Amino acid sequence: MNAASLEYVAMSDDTDQKQVYFFEWRKKAGLTQQQAAERLGYSRNYLSELERGRDYNSRHLEAMAKVYGCTVSDLFRDPNTTNTKWASIFSRIPADRRDQAIRTAESFAEDPAGYDPGESGKRRGRS
Secondary structure (H helix, E strand, C coil): CCHHHHHHHHHHHHHHHCCCCHHHHHHHCCCCHHHHHHHHCCCHHHHHHHHCCCCCCHHHHHHHHHHHCCCCHHHHCCCCCHHHHHHHHHHHCCHHHHHHHHHHHHHHHHCCCCECHHHCCCECCCC
16 A cells, blocks of 8 residues: 555545545646546546545545646645645655745745735835
8 A cells, every 4th residue: 555545544534525626626737527537547427426526446546646736635625725735735845854844934924024915015115
C-alpha cells in the first residue's frame, strides 16, 4: 500500500458520506469529462458516476489525483477555497522545508516592508 492509499484509509471512516470534489478538480485541471476519462482509462459514463460520488475506491482516488495534479486528500476539499490552495501547496513541500515555508509566509503577514493591502497594494509613505 502506497502513501496515497494510506492517506485514503486514514480518512475513510465515513468516506462514502463525505463530500467529494472530483468534478471541481477536473475542471481546475482544464479537462473535459471525455479528456479526463481517456487519461484515466474509464468511460465517460463511468467517470460521471464517480463524479457523483458513487462507488469510488483508493485506486480511483490515486488515479484522479495524479491526472488532476492534486493530492488524494485534496479531492475531498473544494479547490476554489483559499484553505484548500494553501493545504495543497503545503502538502507538496518536503517535510524538511516546511518550517522555512511557514516562516516565509509569516514574514508576508507581518508586513515588515510597509505593504498595505488595504490601499490597493501601495507601499506606505510612497507616492
